Amino acid sequence: MSARGELLTMDCEDVAWFRDQPEAARGSAAALGRRIGLGETRTAELVLAVAELTANITKHAVNGSLLLRVLRNQDVAGVEVVVVDGGPGMADVPAALRDGTSTAGTLGIGLGAVRRLADSFDIHSQLGMGTVQVAGFWPRSSRPSGTGEVVVSGITRAIGGEEVCGDAWVARVDTGEETAPEHRQDTGPRRVTGLVPPDRSATTDTRTPGERLFGASPGSDALPRSGAKHRSVPVRAAVAGPGRGTLVMSCDGLGHGPMAALAAQAAVKAFRTGEPRTPEQAMERVHRALRGTRGAAVAIARIEPDGRVLFCGVGNITSALVTGTTRASLISHPGIVGSQMHQLRTYENRLPARGALIMHSDGLSERWTPADLASVLHHPPALIAAHLLRQAGTRRDDASAVVAKAAG
Template identity: 75%
Template sequence: MGPVTDLLTDCEDVAWFRDEPEAARGAAAALGRRIGLTEHRTAELVLAVAELTTNITKHAVDGSLLLRVLRTEDVAGVEVVVVDGGPGMADVAAALRDGMSTAGTLGIGLGAVQRLADTFHIHSQRGLGTVQVARFWPRPLHRSTTGEPAVGGITRPIAGEQVCGDAWAARPDTAEQDTHRDPVRTGPPAGTDPLPLDWSDLTGTRPPGRRLQPPQRPRIPSLVTPRASRSVPVRAAAPGPGRGTLVMSCDGLGHGPMASLAAKAAVQAFRTGTARTPEQAMEQIHRALRGTRGAAVAIARLEPDGRVLFCGTGNITAALVTQDSRANLLSHPGIVGHQMHQLRTYEQHLPGHGVLVMHSDGLSDRWTSADLAGVLHHPPALIATALLRLAGTRRDDASAVIAKAVR
């Protein structure tokens, strides 16, 4: 893995595919053309997707492929995420060499993907499965695409839905940022595609059986009980000097289109807001979610000196994780957009080799630091995907976001 930098990307999960190699290739072609990749680069993306879907069919158990858009301030690219439940690879390095095959094929799939992609990361464990992340940027590469983003995440809708009510986002903050922006203005951020990408954009059809459901009765988020947490409540949390990173995890209540609308409103308010602390950002999102179903929201600020400031409302699990420890961060009951108790910010230190983990209750919180120890050296997007595979359920929307400190 390359060095983690202060690069942050806007990430938009577009479509998951299971046992649909032709649909995945067609969607990759449509997505590449839509975001402005050249015909040649789009063809390389489609070839890589073809190799990955072939590997899923021939080798994997319960394999899925996700297509999504990444955007920096200057360019847009495509990221392909592949995850399966086994059997895993005994020797990843050997599997990347051309000519290596365990299924009687030419064995050029992973080697070809690694050459075609601008970055390619893979983690595999026998008996558990494999996670792969491949990134495709326009050529020639823009300087804003170098290095590994410090924050990465993933979302997956409940089985049977095409839209997800969970979301995550990250943005930088410095004392010099523009303080004249409207914190809750509507519309996409400047320089981004004003049209949302969804299933119909990629296939030209609506997914079968998808109907707008009436709003469900919101569930009341429960209190997240910390394990071995030593968080210190701070009533006057002040941002430190230098560039900080704000990270948000959001779970729109229920699932389906109405939950998705609440999550999108939260992301929009967070990305365009002027807040410098988690509490301020929570208040801006609370105002933006009035009139929606509401959401559980957690917001953290990572400081260059290793401090983490955290404020959570509702059932979002948050923890600081190292190879041998997990310290949970405390969220309080409430529904952002409807009813919040007095906000509290908690402060804790993130070791240089640790990560911040936040996820919705679409993932079980019964995982341990040992479950993630083998993947902590990978980029955040791969760690988030590995956690989703480990702890995700099909009974609710699910999302996970991982942040690494930039020192």
């Protein structure tokens, strides 16, 4: 993905999951479209697509569910529909998307029509494993656009019986620009699910990547050895690199239910409204914000335009750099953010080409392998996160996964 363009910033609000509730899903889609201002015609198209997708789930899927959620920036809001099922999968996805192909018992418009109705549509299916679909719907007159180098998205799901989720994910862009103190609260970086353009100014810097990132001299112990692959290097007094960086946080409020959700929401608010540029600085701010709450496990990463990753983790958030054949785990240390947090440590890593940074809560098993993700890594992060949730979700706890994808 080498195209360049404007930064696309998106807030993500998970609204509701639906299982075996086609009428409720259609009704919620209609209400959601009206609430965010999709317009009458566009809302009707959203409802038609949801009806087809839920009919397919009812007729063919195993353990199928549909998520409706809102994506928004400062100018426009849209609806994203995520569909996940556990089987039987499609033998021929292109055939299923052709016009006139509709399975018995559905509304007859077919997945091809769903793809045409949506502003964005992506699908992945494996025989015997199931299917994941992601479709986006925006007002016809104001669909956002943007291209760049890093894409980030995630997904959350509450434990059965709860209406709120104690897990959360969030990301924001650090532009590297100083903000006047009297304006910082109002003009801080926004949460993003989007695309980050590269920093071109860094190409004229003659220093090594390690010197640019840490201000260190050649030969410093803080720098990774030349040619080192997937090696976490501890960093003292880490500083942000030049230009734009993307900060990503995964948070698991202790336990589940409303109190866990309050902790997660406090962490998200602190992360979004702060100006910290490094994971350690952001972690300290989140720690202060979570005092008096249950506390949380938190992992924060900063992705630089050149692919370097700074990482700081406290508690049992699983984090890894993944390709289709490799998985390099990132180091988190014991503790509870907001309560028992020891001295923080930051590690430097590198996001592999055509790879992804993945962080998830303990609502997903750690036993997934690179092979489990190999076939989906070329898809958008929202689909990768939903696929991982289906693949490794345990349903014994709140669950969340966030994916930051390297440029393809």
